[in-house]
Amino acid sequence: MVDNTYENTNAGASGQAAPVGGGDVAATGASAATAAAGTPDATVNAAAGTAAKTTKTTRRKAAGSSSKSSRSAARTRSSRSSKAAKPVVENGAGHAVPIAIGEPNEFGRVDIMSFAPSVEDDVFPARVELGEPFHVSAEVFMEGRAKVGATAVLRNARGKAICTVPMTETNAGLDIWEATLQAADHSDLLPWEDGYADIKKQLGHHTVVIQGWEDTYASWVRDARIKIENDDDVENTLEYGAKLLVRWAKTRDAGLSAAGKKQLTEAAKVVANTDLSSEERLAAADNDDIAVLHAEHPLRDGLTESRPHPFRVERPKSSFAAWYQFFPRSEGAYVDEATGKIVPGNFKTAVSGLERAKAEGFDIVYLPPISPIGTTNRKGRNGALVAGPDDPGSPFGIGSEEGGHDAVDPQLGTMDDFRAFIARAHELGLEVALDFALHCSPDHPWVKAHPEWFNTKADGTIAHAENPPMTYEDIYPIAFDNDLEGIEKESVRIMNHWIEAGVTIFRVDNPHTKPVRFWQDVIAAVEKKHPEVLFLAESFTRPSIVRALAYAGFTQSHCYFQWRNTKEELEEFLAETNGVGGYYQHNTFWPTTPDTLTEYVRDNGVAGHAVRAVLAAMGSPSWGIYNGYELIENHQMPGTEEQADNEKYEIKVRDWSKADEYGISVLLASLNAARAKHPACRSYHNLTVLKTDDPSIVAFARRTDGRYSGTGKDDTVIVVVNLDGHNEHKTLVHVPLDELGLPTDRPFKVRDELTGREFEWSWENYVSLAPWADVAHILSVEV
CATH class of the missing domain: 2.60.40.10 (Immunoglobulins)
Incomplete structure (x- = not known):
């Protein structure tokens, strides 16, 4: 929606405002001054030429003179520009005339x-x-x-x-x-x-x-x-x-x-x-x-x-996106009754994951690495150091004699199978995001072809990845100081390879363990050829690094939403995500990932899953769900915040018919439908935290003015959530009607997007939420 209410159409021959100089405050020049005074065109052009000529002279002098000379030249230029367009004086009162600018200060x-x-x-x-x-x-x-x-x-x-x-x-x-x-x-x-x-x-x-x-x-x-x-x-x-x-x-x-x-x-x-x-x-x-x-x-x-x-x-989906993650090898997997062994899924059976994502209203499907998996130091179930004969290994242990980052794991199918998978995703209106994990297994072709790309220990062996006390013997990290240019070139080649197959987004694994400049170079090179490609940074690390990665070109960022669970923590994080920082870092809210499952999700059952889904979907324009969430997979590996029976190390055989018992899949679809319906959900810059009296109830509103909604009508959504997954809570929700452009002289109607019920609201509004009934209200305002 464009509002050209007025634009300077008189400054310079182009019909646009014509800045004189390139400084911090670039005046539109003498032509605008004389135009404002009603001066004929000949005088306008002459004045503009004088100002431009003076500025060029000043720049030439500045290039070869001292700072004192520069200041003198600047004063001379400003004086001349003032002479070029004298103010009209009427009864002793004049009006302002532009002053040409040539320096940033x-x-x-x-x-x-x-x-x-x-x-x-x-x-x-x-x-x-x-x-x-x-x-x-x-x-x-x-x-x-x-x-x-x-x-x-x-x-x-x-x-x-x-x-x-x-x-x-x-x-x-x-x-x-x-x-x-x-x-x-x-x-x-x-x-x-x-x-x-x-x-x-x-x-x-x-x-x-x-x-x-x-x-x-x-x-x-x-x-x-x-x-x-x-x-x-x-x-x-x-x-x-x-x-x-x-x-x-x-x-x-x-x-x-x-x-x-x-x-x-x-x-x-x-x-x-x-x-x-x-x-x-x-x-x-x-x-x-x-x-x-x-x-x-x-x-x-x-x-x-x-x-x-x-x-x-x-482009679209750079800010407003709904992600759905699944492992293709688990989609359609089943237990062979004759052998008792799991038969893995592949790209053909994984179409079921696409269809489930579409049914629940998601628009981006994210896959972990799909390349061949190494066998040296392959890990077993739950990350065991010794793998059993039937353990498939972690998809993040990339590379074997069957190929590296640009190859497809034969268990999943062929490259043609992957292209057909993407074609089906596109038919459903889904984008495919692929994990880009820049490390490799000891069996990766790079180990022999580029030994200089790896750090070595004192005994000359290649150092595996570690984050003490955790160790990753199946993974070699990349070293960037011996051949940065070569590693960048290879990374760009690999990304372009998958883009040509239909991938439009990369979720990058642990980018904070690589130089920020590396990503800046790689992303710029990829975008030069494919500007439509988006990047999600999986960087659970210090805020400074996450922000730097956003500056470097990452479109979206994983964040600490999962660990913001109290009212105070959430209110602060919602304001931060949807504040000034949202112009540079797009936080994507995920309730869980294969790597993270918090105590809150573990301890609050179905209600807790519903609460976190509502907060994620409505608290950020970009959110994501890791599959299995619909089945309340909330068991932690002892002593960690990781999923037990982690899908990174095994193939999951799931009974999706049980999802109906919990209702989370229905809730996910309702959340995505509400997001799609309301323009207010699309922005990182329109959230207002609302005051509530109960420490377990958080509330916030999103509002988009009718001039920018695409419908011509203001769009306001009010979200109220009970954070306690076990007990009922009651509160007054205080709504600053004047700030949100809502009626101040009468009640107005709100409709719950989750239940269809209607209420009348005003300045102070009584709310009661119980986890066995409603964990939240998502109220669309009807005025």
Whole structure:
């Protein structure tokens, strides 16, 4: 949804605002100044040429002179630019004129500072999904009592303004101005679908600039009201106002229609008519009709533009995604009655996993590594150091005499079987994500071909992976200091190999154990050829490394959601995930994984699984489920937070008919249906934590303004969850109606997306949740 309410159409021959210089606050130059003053085109072009020529001269001097000379040149340039466009003086009162800017530390005529979101001096762009509303703010101000206005402009990679929004001053004392922008509309198109080429054109590196200007009209109205009320210099004030209205009507930057110009000129005649009372004269310029013109087509004096701030607009599913993980070898596996041995599944039987994921409303299917598994030091059940003759080994022990990272495990099938599996996924509207684990078994071809890629012990043997007290004798980690370039090249080759087979997403295993620069190089190389590919970082580690990996190009990140279980922990983590950090790091909420099963999930039974699913699905735009969750697989390996009978080391034979006994699969489908229905669930930037009185009940709301919802209607969802899987809890939920744009003078109707029941809500709302009835409400607001 694009709102081009107004854009500078008069600065320079291109019809767009033409910054002079490349500094921190890039003024639109003398051409904008003279245009604002109603100067003829010849004068506009001459003034613009003077400013540009002066800037080039300054840059040449700066390249070969001292800092003192640079400062002197800058002062000279600013002085000349001021001369190029002198202010129009009316009865002693002038209006602001742009000041050219050539250095990052120079201010323009209007001061613009503290742009947000911004990190690391804008080295890394903020990231949003196509159609996802996002918030920007800045300090915009001038000297003295002058009023200012501000506009936020989103430009695409070609420099074209695609969204222009007037900003609102939200804190006058601190000069803070804010706006919400949106790059096009939300889309669910996938990379292989018809029409995606048009989506692709809208992606990539964008910029946001803040335009600030002196709001001469608003300043005049404020002063005129006071002067007329106090009978102070009334005639001069009104005469100045009449001339201001005429100048406004002639200013092409305002983008006025013929009717708007006529409205202003007619108003100017009344303001200048000395036969009328001063109140009548002012009323001609101070009324609702003129206020509309002022809001939509303002007179912008001293127009100043900030430096561009980078934003990366990413494809559908980069932020709003629902993941489903399963092991192909367990899908369709069964016990042979004759031998008593497990017959593993393969890519053909694994279609059942695709169909289950689709039925439950997920849109990404994630597979662990599918390459051949080594036999040297192969681990047995639950990670036993000695494997039995029928133990299949861990898929993460990659590589054998049958091939390495670019080969398919023969037990699963052939490459053609894998392509057919992906084709079926695409028919169902599912993306396939593949695990990329950059380590290998002792049997991997790399061990002989590239011994320099591995660390060795003092005795000359290759060091296996370890995280004391845990050891992974079946895995050799990669060393990056001997041949970083070669390892990067091979990693890119492998990823491209799987992309050509139909993979569109990589879930990367333990990226935090490799150099961040390595991933930055690899992801950039892959995206250069395949910009549609997404990356999920499985990095349960320190926040600094997780954030750095996000900066390096990981689209989404595993996070510590699983260990945030108390009300206080959840409220803090929800705000963090959906706050400013959400522009750079997209936390994906998973209740469990094959590696992690918390005490909360272990101890709270079916209700606990339901609670964590609701929090994951509604607390983040991106969430995921590891299969078996529907069957309440919640037994821990003793002394650990890992799943007992871990699927990493064995083939699971599951009876999926038992899922009906628990109802979790139905809940998962309901959660994904609610997410798909409500635009408010798509954003990392619209969550408000709600106050509740009970320490076991957490509540939050998501709201998307109707201008950005795609439906034209505001969309608000309120989530209330009882964290106690054993006991009933009651509370009052306090809703800040004014902040959420909800009715403040009457109750409004809410509908529970999980049960269909309806309630009336207002400021204070009584809620009772019992784990044997409802663990949560997901309430859609109907007003």
